[in-house]
Amino acid sequence: MISLSNSIICPKLVWIGDKFQEGISIRIDSDGNIAEIGKGICGTDKVIWSNEALIPGFVNTHSHAFHRHLRGRSEIGDESGDTFWRWRDNMYGLVDEIDWETMKRLCKSTFQEMINAGITTVGEFHYVHHGEKRFDLDSAVIEAAREAGIRMCLLTTLYQRAGFDTPTPHPIQKKRFISDYDEFLSHVRSLKALENETISIGVAAHSARAVPFEKITSLWEWANDERVPFHIHLEEQPKECVDCQKYLGTKETPMDLILKSIVPNQLFTGVHNTYTSEENMSKLAKLGANVSICPCTEGYLGDGIPKISTKTHLSFGTDCNNRICFLEEIRWAAFTQHVKHNSRNVAGLSASRLMHYATIGGARSLNLEDKVGSFELGKAFDFVSFSLNSPLLDGLQSDELIDGIVFSTGNREISKVGVQGKLLVDSK
Numbered sequence: 492m493i494s495l496s497n498s499i500i501c502p503k504l505v506w507i508g509d510k511f512q513e514g515i516s517i518r519i520d521s522d523g524n525i526a527e528i529g530k531g532i533c534g535t536d537k538v539i540w541s542n543e544a545l546i547p548g549f550v551n552t553h554s555h556a557f558h559r560h561l562r563g564r565s566e567i568g569d570e571s572g573d574t575f576w577r578w579r580d581n582m583y584g585l586v587d588e589i590d591w592e593t594m595k596r597l598c599k600s601t602f603q604e605m606i607n608a609g610i611t612t613v614g615e616f617h618y619v620h621h622g623e624k625r626f627d628l629d630s631a632v633i634e635a636a637r638e639a640g641i642r643m644c645l646l647t648t649l650y651q652r653a654g655f656d657t658p659t660p661h662p663i664q665k666k667r668f669i670s671d672y673d674e675f676l677s678h679v680r681s682l683k684a685l686e687n688e689t690i691s692i693g694v695a696a697h698s699a700r701a702v703p704f705e706k707i708t709s710l711w712e713w714a715n716d717e718r719v720p721f722h723i724h725l726e727e728q729p730k731e732c733v734d735c736q737k738y739l740g741t742k743e744t745p746m747d748l749i750l751k752s753i754v755p756n757q758l759f760t761g762v763h764n765t766y767t768s769e770e771n772m773s774k775l776a777k778l779g780a781n782v783s784i785c786p787c788t789e790g791y792l793g794d795g796i797p798k799i800s801t802k803t804h805l806s807f808g809t810d811c812n813n814r815i816c817f818l819e820e821i822r823w824a825a826f827t828q829h830v831k832h833n834s835r836n837v838a839g840l841s842a843s844r845l846m847h848y849a850t851i852g853g854a855r856s857l858n859l860e861d862k863v864g865s866f867e868l869g870k871a872f873d874f875v876s877f878s879l880n881s882p883l884l885d886g887l888q889s890d891e892l893i894d895g896i897v898f899s900t901g902n903r904e905i906s907k908v909g910v911q912g913k914l915l916v917d918s919k
C-alpha cells in the first residue's frame with residue numbers, strides 16, 4: 492500500500508462535473524484529503540499518470556458481505572432452487588456456526604474483492620450480530636473493513652421477528668439476528684465510539700416483515716434526530732406485500748404504511764423497492780428519500796424490476812455479492828429498464844447519469860456527501876482509475892469515454908484504486 496499524501500496527482504483525465512476534463516491536477520494533504528484541485532498546480536512531488544482516466548471511487552450502498560461465500564450455490568435452473576426463500580435457507584446454513592474470526596475473514600475477502608472492483612465505500616447492511624457474545628460480530632465487520640482498507644458505513648440492522656404475525660422464529664434468526672429494541676439502541680450508541688476517518692455508523696430496520704411498524708418508526712425518528720442514515724429492505728418480493736395485506740386485512744403495503752407514519756427525507760433509503768407503486772416512488776422522490784437498487788442480485792434472485800424515474804434519488808448495491816462488478820450493476824440498472832420498456836431511453840439513464848448515481852448518489856444515501864462521491868476541495872481522495880492503454884477503450888475520444896467505460900468495461904480495465912489517499916490497487 493502506497494501513500495499518496497502530500498503528492499500532486501496528474502492524470503490524463505479527471506471526472507469532474509459529470510464530464511472528463513484534461514489538464515487537471517489534484518494535491519493531496521497529509522490526511523489523504525483533497526487540498527487543491529485545478530489546472531496549473533505547482534510543486535515538486537508530482538505523480539504523473541499520463542494514461543489514466545480518474546473517477547471518484549464507486550459507492551456501494553447495499554451489501555451483505557458474508558453472502559459472497561454462498562457463491563457456487565445459486566441453484567439457478569434447478570427445479571427445487573426456484574425461489575428467494577430457498578436461497579435464504581442456504582444463507583442461514585452459512586451463519587449457523589459463525590464466530591468472530593470467521594465473520595472477519597469472510598467479510599475481509601469480500602471487501603478486498605470490492606476494492607478490486609473500484610468500490611471504495613460500502614454501506615454494509617449487517618444483521619448477523621451475535622456470535623459467542625451479544626453483538627460481538629459487528630466489531631468483526633469493522634475490523635474486516637479496516638484491514639481491507641475500504642471505507643464503510645456500517646448500517647447496523649434491527650431484526651426482531653420472523654414475519655408480520657410474529658411466528659416462532661427460525662432457530663438461526665433467534666441465535667444470530669434478533670434483539671430487543673432498547674438493547675439494540677444501546678449497542679448502536681456504543682458503536683458510535685468506533686467511528687473514525689473511514690468508518691461511520693448508520694442504522695437499518697431489516698424489513699417490514701422483520702421489524703414491527705412502531706419500531707420502524709421509533710428507529711427512523713432516532714436516526715433522524717441523530718442525523719445518521721437509515722436503510723430498510725422494502726417490497727423486494729410480492730410475498731412481502733401479500734403477507735402485509737393479509738396481516739392488516741387492508742390493501743396497504745409496507746411502503747403505504749411507512750409513508751403514513753413517517754416523513755422520509757435524504758437520510759432515508761429504501762432498498763430494492765421492486766414492487767413499490769409509481770405513486771409511492773414519486774412520493775419518496777419528492778421527499779428527497781433515496782432508493783438503492785441491486786440489479787445483479789435482483790436478477791440473480793428473480794425479484795423484478797423497480798419503477799424508477801428521472802426524479803428517483805438512485806444508488807446501487809451489490810447486495811448478495813455473488814458477482815462483484817460495479818460496472819455490471821451500473822449497466823444492468825439501465826438494461827433491465829430497457830428490456831422492461833422496450834426502449835433505450837428510460838429514466839434518463841445515460842452513461843454519465845449512471846456514473847453520477849454510482850458515486851455522488853451513493854454518497855448521498857450513506858450521508859457521506861461531504862466526504863466522498865466527487866473530486867472536491869476538502870473531500871477524501873477516494874478514486875478508481877481506468878487505463879487508457881486498455882484495448883477495450885482504444886480509439887475512444889474523451890467525450891465517448893464514459894459511455895465506453897460504463898457499457899463496455901469490467902474489473903480488468905480498472906488499473907488503480909485508492910481510499911483516503913492510499914493506493915490499494917496499482918496493476919498497470
Ligand SMILES: [Zn+2]
Pocket residue numbers: 553554555616724762810
Ligand atoms: Zn439485502
